[in-house]
Amino acid sequence: LCTQRASRRSCAAGRGQSLDENLGHPRGSKQPPAPGTRSAALYVHWPYCEKRCNYCNFNKYIPRTLDEGAMQKCLVKETTTLLKLRIPSEIDSVFFGGGTPSLASPHTVASVLETIAQTTHLPAKAEVTLEANPTSSQASRLTAFQGAGINRLSIGIQSLDNKELQLLGRTHSVSDALGTLEEARRVYPGRTSVDLMFGLPAQQVEPWLRQLQELLSLCDDHISLYQLTLERGTLLFAQVQQGTLPSPDPEAAAEMYQHGREILREAGFRQYEVSNFARNEALSTHNWTYWQGGQYIGVGPGAHGRFVPRGDGGSLREARIQTLEPDNWMKEVSMFGHGTRKRVSLSELELLEEVLALGLRTDTGITHQHWLQFEPQLSLWDVFGKAEEVRELQSQGLLLLDHRGLRCSWEGLAVLDTVLLRLLLQLQNAWENRPPPMLKVTESGAASQREDSR
Numbered sequence: 400l401c402t403q404r405a406s407r408r409s410c411a412a413g414r415g416q417s418l419d420e421n422l423g424h425p426r427g428s429k430q431p432p433a434p435g436t437r438s439a440a441l442y443v444h445w446p447y448c449e450k451r452c453n454y455c456n457f458n459k460y461i462p463r464t465l466d467e468g469a470m471q472k473c474l475v476k477e478t479t480t481l482l483k484l485r486i487p488s489e490i491d492s493v494f495f496g497g498g499t500p501s502l503a504s505p506h507t508v509a510s511v512l513e514t515i516a517q518t519t520h521l522p523a524k525a526e527v528t529l530e531a532n533p534t535s536s537q538a539s540r541l542t543a544f545q546g547a548g549i550n551r552l553s554i555g556i557q558s559l560d561n562k563e564l565q566l567l568g569r570t571h572s573v574s575d576a577l578g579t580l581e582e583a584r585r586v587y588p589g590r591t592s593v594d595l596m597f598g599l600p601a602q603q604v605e606p607w608l609r610q611l612q613e614l615l616s617l618c619d620d621h622i623s624l625y626q627l628t629l630e631r632g633t634l635l636f637a638q639v640q641q642g643t644l645p646s647p648d649p650e651a652a653a654e655m656y657q658h659g660r661e662i663l664r665e666a667g668f669r670q671y672e673v674s675n676f677a678r679n680e681a682l683s684t685h686n687w688t689y690w691q692g693g694q695y696i697g698v699g700p701g702a703h704g705r706f707v708p709r710g711d712g713g714s715l716r717e718a719r720i721q722t723l724e725p726d727n728w729m730k731e732v733s734m735f736g737h738g739t740r741k742r743v744s745l746s747e748l749e750l751l752e753e754v755l756a757l758g759l760r761t762d763t764g765i766t767h768q769h770w771l772q773f774e775p776q777l778s779l780w781d782v783f784g785k786a787e788e789v790r791e792l793q794s795q796g797l798l799l800l801d802h803r804g805l806r807c808s809w810e811g812l813a814v815l816d817t818v819l820l821r822l823l824l825q826l827q828n829a830w831e832n833r834p835p836p837m838l839k840v841t842e843s844g845a846a847s848q849r850e851d852s853r
């Protein structure tokens with residue numbers, strides 16, 4: 400599971416291709432949907448970009464030609480197929496990610512949202528996010544996306560330094576970024592998020608902190624801070640390998656993260672997850688569902704999903720990945736109605752490991768009530784209450800286990816990976832030594848061990 404430094408970005412869902420990779424990825428003071436209810440989140444992947452950024456290994460393609468009509472039809476078709484498999488009572492959030500979904504036409508976005516609304520219930524209050532890359536001519540498009548049903552915008556600003564934007568291979572300038580942010584705040588007030596990267600080669604702490612301060616004076620109520628991960632196969636990785644660029648300094652990155660989160664805290668932002676900060680309760684519900692181990696459906700090339708497919712009559716949660724390459728995915732969707740490439744049923748322990756690894760990324764951690772929805776017979780006290788490791792982490796001020804549940808302290812969140820490694824071992828240990836499960840006789844007379852909280 401999660402082996403990266405805590406400050407690294409938490410959206411691993413779309414980057415890697417392994418089902419084992421840690422998913423990481425919440426709005427409103429209202430409690431987000433509890434897993435085990437029949438609602439779900441839905442992610443839609445738009446796989447195309449204008450240009451490849453020098454650091455990015457997400458599932459994205461630079462098309463020579465693009466038949467958007469065919470892509471739209473396939474997105475609609477797969478949405479229908481997968482929704483019929485899961486039949487959630489409602490979809491409480493939708494996230495259009497990528498790639499660069501702001502390159503899609505508002506009509507495509509609208510048709511997917513209409514399909515969801517026709518197949519199941521899409522409440523008017525549902526969070527519907529679109530990721531947007533800054534451009535110089537965004538104004539009318541942002542309004543058109545709102546007309547299509549988008550009510551939250553996440554802008555990939557990445558840096559407020561033109562030299563750094565160049566190093567990253569971004570197509571936008573600082574003035575494009577600021578113009579897009581200003582326009583987005585006009586169209587999506589209180590619901591505009593910005594991504595800022597740190598830990599770049601040769602980046603210095605003080606100038607980056609000044610960028611963050613500048614962004615703070617201009618931004619809305621949500622900021623994501625992502626530490627650069629040097630990904631094999633990217634231009635930046637090669638440049639660092641060849642010595643044409645210096646290796647990012649991990650100490651400087653740790654300092655940026657630590658000072659950055661302090662600055663944000665002083666400005667009234669709640670760090671609700673390792674990389675995510677919100678004020679005025681503008682947490683993203685969609686990402687919160689990921690971190691709470693909720694069910695979500697993934698539509699589009701390379702999209703990930705985690706849900707119990709009721710159509711199969713089973714009760715196990717499946718991890719699913721759709722075919723990565725867009726043309727192949729489209730062929731499969733045309734033939735079979737969906738492009739699911741891989742389905743793996745999660746064992747009970749694997750699901751608990753995910754609940755632990757993802758839940759601890761958040762400031763509220765894992766409450767007792769939440770844990771019991773997944774594992775009624777082995778409480779957090781049973782697993783961690785007597786563990787020497789946990790006592791040690793508590794005495795170091797990194798972890799808390801109390802009447803509320805299990806969570807990292809402010810200091811612990813910054814070193815989550817070290818904490819997590821030890822807790823995962825403890826969970827595995829407790830699982831192997833658990834008492835035999837009590838069987839429950841269902842109405843039909845069959846013995847089962849759990850309700851569908853998975």
Ligand SMILES: C[S@@+](CC[C@H](N)C(=O)[O-])C[C@H]1O[C@@H](n2cnc3c(N)ncnc32)[C@H](O)[C@@H]1O
Nearest residue numbers: 410412413442457496497553592623697702703
């Ligand atoms: C890096 S996060 C950025 C979130 C943003 N900071 C916000 O607050 O909304 C979003 C990215 O994660 C990836 N992603 C999220 N959920 C996914 C899923 N279910 N399947 C595949 N990729 C996913 C996509 O590449 C998407 O562009």
Ligand SMILES: C[S@@+](CC[C@H](N)C(=O)[O-])C[C@H]1O[C@@H](n2cnc3c(N)ncnc32)[C@H](O)[C@@H]1O
Nearest residue numbers: 454455457497498499530555594625626627628
């Ligand atoms: C996959 S992108 C999709 C949205 C949009 N195309 C953009 O670039 O903002 C989502 C976020 O992941 C970040 N990201 C991609 N590769 C990364 C890396 N190697 N290290 C850190 N963040 C990365 C992007 O910078 C962006 O903020």
Ligand code: SF4
Nearest residue numbers: 448451452455497498
């Ligand atoms: S625009 Fe976003 S998804 Fe596309 S290559 Fe750049 S970082 Fe990756």
